[in-house]
Amino acid sequence: MLRIKRDFSGFSQQVEQQCVPLKQVSVEAYIKSFAADVTIKQIFRNGETKPIEAIYCFPIEEQAAIYSFVARIDEREIVAHLKEKKEAQREYIDALQQGHGAYLLEQDEKSQDTFVINVGALPAGKECHISISYVSELDLVQNGSKIRFVIPTTIAPRYNPDKGGISAPSGTTSKYVQTTPYTVEFHCRVTKANVSRVSSSSHPIKIDLAQEDVYVIEFAQQSTHLDRDILIDIELVNNHPNTIVAVEPGAVMASFTPTEEDCQRAMNNTEMTNEFIFVVDCSGSMEDENKIGLVREAMLLFLKSLPVNCHFNIIRFGSNHQALFSKITAIYNEENAQKAEQLTKQLKADLGGTELLQPLQWLEKHSPRQGRARQIFLLTDGEILNVNEVIDLCRSMTNSTRIFSFGLGHSPSRSLVKGLARATNGRFVFIPPNTSVDVHVGEQLQKALQFCITDIKVKWNLATDVTSAPTKMPPVYANDRFIAYALANDSTFVFNHNSSVELHTDENRLGEAKIDCI
Incomplete structure (x- = not known):
């Protein structure tokens, strides 16, 4: 959190930086099936005698879709509109220069999981209430037995390869701290359908x-302080349904979980x-x-579980990178496995910065x-700034x-962790501290030993024309959930129990989903 006094009209000529004025944070969430609707409310207060920019x-959450941004001061409520980034930044600066209040929410250019709120010309002694709402798709974990809902609350220090050191997010001059003066309130509703725990x-x-x-x-x-991500695990009664869920007038979400037999047939x-x-x-x-x-x-x-006669290597990285074997890979045999095990037992966090790109x-x-x-297995805390550059390379x-x-x-x-897996048709997992890794x-x-199916098609049998999303379907793995969405071109259309959705390749059908709830 940073307060900056800039050389705008009505602002002090002196530039100061202090940790201020976020006063309160609250999170409200509603979870239905594999989707979450989240609203984050933040209260900023200017305790200074002059206007400030906070x-x-x-x-x-990565790939969350923000659909609402509202700011309120006193009885005045401002509802944000989506604009091209440069245009929005220009209008924001113009408003500040004219001494008007202005509010800007934008995504960090180098990472998809960090946003920045600018609360400009916040009057002295006033509070500003910010409300941000978004929807996100939830991850299926532990072989499909649980849904995991995550609210990220902290931004860890991230390594900037351009500067050769730690940088603050989004071009600010924020300083990283271990504790914060404010806390978070959390309220979440989870539908009971198909949930056991x-x-x-x-x-707690x-x-x-x-x-x-x-x-x-x-x-x-x-x-409860904002010192770690909020994790909620939702255990499922039945973890392999092919269903159409979360159906509302004009919108539908279809969930599939193909079996190993389905995928083997499709892979020939x-x-x-x-x-x-x-x-x-x-x-x-x-x-x-x-x-x-x-x-x-x-x-x-890993070293005890690799298949016989495969090829492998271990690359350690930090400020530089070092490979166990001089060639790209070596045969997995007893001698090389012992070398790898010896290296693994001696692994230390001693290589400086985080130059993942190299x-x-x-x-x-x-x-x-x-x-x-x-098959690349990347084990990292992901604390880098050039996320998009790394993902583009791997794509x-x-x-x-x-x-x-x-x-x-x-x-x-x-x-980073999700983006790399998605860009290369792989898979991701998050392991918090004090967790068993086995x-x-x-x-x-x-999953790495399986071949994913990439030529996926979805057939919507809904008696109306629909727009399907995503436009490019992600890969499918056996016993792994696949989700597709559709929006009826006729917004008045109501789905019924005769509706169905098919998942298939050019030659094989992988599953059919039926209406679960309306």
Whole structure:
């Protein structure tokens, strides 16, 4: 949080920086099936004798869609409109120069999981109430047995390769602190349909079971600080439904979970040799929360589980990168496995900064041999600033490479960890501190040994024309959830129980979803 007094009309000529004026944060959420509707409310107060500009950087779930931004001072309410970024910034600065109040919400250019609120010309002694609402799709974890709802609350210090050191987010001059003077209130409703249990591994919670249709969740403690992400795990009664869920007039969400038999039939039993490359973060930040210890545990499990006669390598990275074997990969045999195990036991967070781009560029220049598929396992806390640059590079490698990413610690970059997996048709997982890694290692290795199906098509049997999303369907894995959305071109159309949705390739059908609720 940063207050900046700039040389605008009505502002002090002197530039000052202080940690101020965010007074209160509250989160309200409603979870239905695999989707969450979240509203974050923030109260800013100017305790100074002059107008100030407050700049607040905050994290948000990667790929969340913000649909509302409202600011209120006294009885005046301002509803934001979506505009092209440069135009919005220009209008904001013009308003400040004229001495008017102005409010700007924008996404960090280098990362998709950080947003910045500018509250400009906040009058002396006044409070500004900011409300931001967004929707997001929830992750399915632990082999489809749970849905995980995450509210990111912290932005960890991130390494900037251009400066060779830590940078504040979004071009601000914020200083990182371990504690904050403000707390967060949390209120969440979860629909009970197909849910057996709700829990949290991040915070003590209390659950009201009295309501007929929803669980009501709040923090058990009165004062909860913004020092870690909020994690809510929702255990499912049935984790393999093919259903159309969350149906509202004009909108539909279809969920599929293809079986191994479905996927094998679609792949026509294709075989290919795998090479496994472990890209391991050994930067200084990995010492915090014993993240490097999680890496050692995970790597030892991986090394005992690799298939015979595959090829592999381990690349450590920090300010530079170092490979275990001089060649791109080596055969997985007893001798090389012992070398890898010895290196793993000696892993330390001693390589300085977090230059992730360099080892990935090295791999990109040395593509796998013909007939081989490359599976990269990335273990990192993701504390880098150039997220989009890294993802763009990896997107160019998708013909031969998939990335299976592990986000370690309380506050990994969710944009990086998820973005790399999505860009390369891989999978991601987040491992908080003091967590057993064995289940996550097993899941990721199992997915890496599978071939994903990429030529996916969705057929909407809804008796009306629809617009389907996403336009390019993501890959499908066996026993893994796949979600597609549709919006009826006729907004008055109401879906009925005769509606269905089919998931298929050019030659095989992978599943059919039926109406679950209307």
